[in-house]
Amino acid sequence: MMLLETRALTANYGQFRALFGVDIAVAAGECVAIIGANGAGKSTLMRSITGVIRNGAAMVLHRGEPIGVLSSAEVMKRGIAMVPEGRKLFPSLSVEENLLVGGQARKAPGPWSLEAVYDLFPILRERRKSPGTALSGGQQQMVAIGRALMSNPELLLCDEISLGLAPVVIRDIYAALPRIRAGGAAIVLVEQDIGKALAVADRVYCMMEGRVTLVAKAAEVTREEIHSAYFGVAA
Amino acid sequence: MILRLQNVSKSFGAMKVADRVTVTVPRGEALGIIGPNGAGKSTLFNLITGNLLANEGRIEFLGRDVTRAPAMERVRMGIGRSFQIPQPFEGLTVFENLLTAAAFGRGGREAEMVDDCARILAETELLSKANVLAGSLSLLDRKRLELARALATGPELLLLDEIAGGLTEGECKALVSTIKAIHARGTTIIWIEHVLHALTSVVERLLVLDFGRVIGIGAPDEIMASKEVREIYLGLEV
Amino acid sequence: MYRLTTRTRAGTATEIAVLVLVVAGLALPAVTSRGVIQDLFFILTMLTLAQIWNLLAGYGGLVSVGQQAFVGIGAYAMFAGVILLGWNPVVAILLGGLAALALAVPTAFFAFRLQGAYFAIGTWVIAEVMRLLIAQWKALGGGTGTSLPREATSNIMGTDAIRALFGVREAAARDILAYWLALALVVAVTACIYCLLRSRLGLALAAVRDNVGAAQSVGVNAGRLKWAVFLIAAAATGLTGALIFVQTARISPEAAFAVTDWTAYVIFIVVIGGIGTIEGPIVGVLVFFVLRSALADYGSWYLMTLGLAAIAVMLFAPKGLWGLISARSGLHLFPVRRRLAGPNIKGGD
Amino acid sequence: MIWLDTLVQGILLGGLYALFAAGLSLVFGIMRLVNLAHGDLIIFAAYLVLLGVTLLGLSPWVAALIAMPAMFALGWLLQAAVLNRVLGKDILPQLLVTFGLSVALQNGLLEAFSADSRRIPAGALEGASLDLGLVSVGVMPLMTFASAIVAIVALNGLFYHTALGRAFRATSDDAVTAGLMGIEPKQVFAIATGIAMVVVTLAALYLGMRANFDPSIGPARLIYAFEAVIIGGLGSLWGTLAGGIIIGVAQTAGAAVNPEWQILTGHIAFLAVMLLKPRGLFPRAVD
Amino acid sequence: QGAKIRLGYVSPQTGPLAGFAESDAYNIKAFLASEAGKNFDVIVKDSQSNPNRAAEVAKSLIVDDEINLMLVGSTPENTNPVATTCEAEGVPVISTMAPWQPWFIGQQGNPADPSSWKPFNFAYHYFWGLEDIIAVYTGMWKQLSTNGKVGGLFPNDADGNAWGDARNGLKPGLGAAGFSLADPGRYQNLSDDFTAQVNAFKAADAEIVTGVVIPPDFTTFWNQARQQGFKPKAVTVAKAILFPQSVETLGDTGHNLSSEVWWSASHPFKSSVTGQSSADLAADFTVKNGRPWTQPIGFVHSLFEVAANVMGRVSDPTNAEAIAAAIAATDMTTVVGKVAWSGAGLPPFAAKNVCKTPLVGGQWRKKAGGFDLVIVENAGAPEIPTAGKMEALA
């Protein structure tokens, strides 16, 4: 049984439809990349899974159980944590409080704790008292990841964690991913940086205009395939 | 010279998103802008249109200093723009969206604008949807509407932000020929686009932006040949 | 080859119906009792206030809780015109509009610095300040309030003609005059708003309401638009306030600056009826009037029901009653949509 | 001498306003809810305390202690059943619903308790005073002020040093992202309103002991409470206290010049602060 | 005879003034059940203590219910809008329970300009005036030994402006009687702080406090005065301590507060309609309603007495002018005393429309389970017996 599945998932913003029947599947412990151009619907897919946008019950399945109508909080308590696009730290909370808030609703056993997160991103330990928004973009991204880890999720959804960051910082953040996988969590990585994504993912989905246009093993996919799935035109 | 930026800088907090950008655009040119996500391309547009005000530097349009001028004034002077994330007036119809842009962007009476709006709608293939609420359009039509509305303001300088992203090959071709036609009429165009082949088939120069800095400007072939640009831009090993 | 139309069959029918209603309304005093005329005066003036507030909040996005400032200042200016300057009350009504306009300028200057809830509370405080200041104006009775002198009320312009025309007593003639003025005002205000919505400014208002940033990027001056709407609304509210108090003939700061009467009930009418439509306030005022007449003799139960009705409508029909009706039927009595008519266009004609 | 007295009495009055405003500040700060029924809820709580005193023969303090959980439950229910459905960027639904609630409450109380002026008896405390040499201050106003501080310290403690407080602040910053952290914003809001109602009960106790109340006087105090909250800055409880004191001192100072100016100067102080700092004295980072 | 005579009655049945209306139902029922009342219909409308609403319902009574005579009482907030409406409509109105100055002057276009004041054709009022208040209050204070310095609490409302008026209010009269008035200025009702007044009274060395204060404000003032160490010898105020319930909210500190008394259970007058004495009326009310008697009971009752008397003297109840003339010609004794618009004791401008009823002074005395209103001053109306002497506050 898959850890997470979407079946013919559709999503609307008002009258505007952003997803047209998306099917993806993630197995336990797996790392899946989702790529696609701006506006392809990647973030919408993440929001639909986590209940920010509600759907038909059976459109999202967690271990075979329908969770499409659950609230974000209920989805999260089932062990699906998200690092939202744009990091979305709580500005009135300090770094440490941002981390704590991530772990306060779901208390599951697992490798992640405040200390473990600080070990993963040592810079955060130094800045623990500063307000979350006073950090650099990369540090903020670390807090956002750490915050999601605090609940010891089975599945971690990461939406564009390299967006707007310097290459060195991106490298640091990507370096943390194997350690997170080693902790047992499956990862869904939404990325526009195709190279980075393919380097860490087992499988890749490419989206365009609200549809999945390519599913492939990361190791086997060719540049041409990606290019045509990504832009809708041949390279 | 239609547009001149001199050492234009903009920061959000500690993050510099435009870093002493200097560029001059001659009248009638088509200039392409590329750069990775978050490089500051859209921000540059916002600075040119007045949606954001620069922290430093000077912006001249048609020889006038517009660094501090509000957005609506710049529209009337002839700077039209599209938004990367389409921002139609959802409660208005497609036609009304254009009419608003025409009436206020050029400052004319509605009745005089009707034929012009209809022509633009035909050109952007929205004519059949003229009376449909903009809020119910598909992504493709929203992007068309962005272009159409920008055109309706009667721009001398047209700023296009990723209007080809996510189009099919056929749609993309049609779009390119539309933009070529607009360019051929003498409108100066600055176009941000990730779909390179579409971009390069129109523009005469390419500008590459990374971390708010101009890291290259020149003929498309030269720019695309640069290894640095290819790496930064696609992130793919070439 | 292409044409712009706003005309619809429902719209034309409405225009004819309104014309007929207005003519009938003008002739009404000949056939009906004073009670009906007074009820209609109440309905018409509340409708005027509601249409104005709807322009302000529904189209202009300015949720003001301080409109009583303009009702009050208009009414007091009218009283000042009559008592201190010896003007005829009907003429002094115009003074009410002017005074409200004058007050609107500093109010807007202050309140436009504030957003959302702050704007609402800020306007409310300004109205309170006006109430307290007016309560210091001893020549108009201070906190006690004052009445229109009888010489003034007894020879209001035109009442003699009305007395002769309908063969009624002076007080009834005054009511008829006030009613006609209210009818004229509501028609004028609604027509102005309708025309405004069908003009360039209507497009600009809709654009700003949908997306300020994009509106500015096509050349709409959002700031000036807000000013225009606020000033127009203030002046019209001042006129209405002055007219209401010509009919009441008595004023006090509490009555003239009552937040409940001139703003809360008006919001109730607009929102119950359906905000952002011209039809909404009309529906709303009818509901309000029916509730009031049916329940007014039950004292506190009336107001309790009113309060609960407001909650219920907001929870179950957030777009108001007209919202429900037009969603079901697609009906628009006052169409403002511009349609492009011509070859290859759907829904043009 | 007189000026010192005016200042001291103004500060004490500010304590009362801050106490009125603390609950509002919580609700306004956390969920941007403009609660026009706040004043009437205070009056409602005052009647509840009065019932405890007259029917059960309790001391006012005990009666208030018993009323607090009842008010918490009421606030929780109100938020869960009604107010949660009108939260959002558009403030109109909130205005209308809370105005409806205010009217309904006022008239419900009128039916139940008539228009008579009532008072929570506080015995000798009412006139008791403390001679501080230069000025003589009432024990009751002092207690009111102290309670305002205690309430604010307690709320601040809750806010900044507990998991619940963290959840409040996170939800207030960004309800959607808080949901992703496993926090149900609607539940958090219901609890917040419940807590606000506990503070309201405290305010009601002092309101009822210091002066008469009847069902109609709620709205008159509401505007001061809003002013205090806005002057202080959204979500800052100490700011609310500062706001209350500014209004209180402005009022007593205005009255010392001429009683006609008392309430007016309070409002003018508010307008002046808004003109200089449109987001209040201590605005927080976001919005 | 055919149709009954229709009386309109506007009263504040809800809202802050509702105390005045608590005996409405009782009195109207008794009136309609009496011999004199059987020719009448009484149509009651609630003003919700709101002057706007009062004017509105008055209009509706006139227009929709086509009443023949309007009755109204209970403070200028209620009487003035109704009387103004009636005057403008040409409908006769009998009004009471507001001192005549705020009633008469308050309805003039420009209260500040006496030369512009005009009498009314249809509006008639009976109650007492500020000159009576001055006589009664100074009479009470003279029973104590004080320094003659008085502090005044006058809000910016109809009553407060009339009482505090430098020319027509309390000040000149108190001066003539040997008292000096310190008046810090008009305050707004429902103020939360009276420090300024307390300081002003202390500075003026006042030993007496007077004024016309609404109950919540009086409580606030009285508490703050004691907290801030201000201890006057006499507090004689109107409105705030009108009702026993208001005094009870003050607890022990209500003891020996004093006020004017316009009607009491010990007034030696009888109802012309039911024949009850004042004592009977008060007792009957208490029995039927389980509440203590209050001053408005007598006056609400008397309104219907006067109405019955007036309408008994007109042949055509639809002739407004005739009714107005009949009101002007009234000369009768009611449960609140003699009512006759003879102009006695009034300045010329008010002589036509105002009639004065007797006024005495009383002090609240704490007794087991409540307070008693004891009459301590009757110089202006010796027919009303006193039951004690004025006592200084502890």
Ligand SMILES: Nc1ncnc2c1ncn2[C@@H]1O[C@H](COP(=O)(O)OP(=O)(O)OP(=O)(O)O)[C@@H](O)[C@H]1O
């Ligand atoms: N709140 C919203 N309201 C209306 N439309 C939205 C909203 N959020 C996203 N959209 C639209 O939905 C489509 C899909 O957006 P989404 O954010 O999922 O794309 P994405 O693939 O994550 O893009 P990006 O790379 O820019 O993050 C886009 O056309 C976008 O404009």
Ligand SMILES: Nc1ncnc2c1ncn2[C@@H]1O[C@H](COP(=O)(O)OP(=O)(O)OP(=O)(O)O)[C@@H](O)[C@H]1O
């Ligand atoms: N109003 C704002 N406040 C704070 N940061 C902003 C704001 N607007 C943009 N940014 C940040 O500035 C940086 C540049 O953004 P910009 O939108 O200009 O990038 P871009 O080059 O257009 O990227 P893309 O290709 O994704 O559209 C990003 O990191 C973005 O998050």
Ligand SMILES: [Mg+2]
């Ligand atoms: Mg995204």
Ligand SMILES: [Mg+2]
């Ligand atoms: Mg961009």
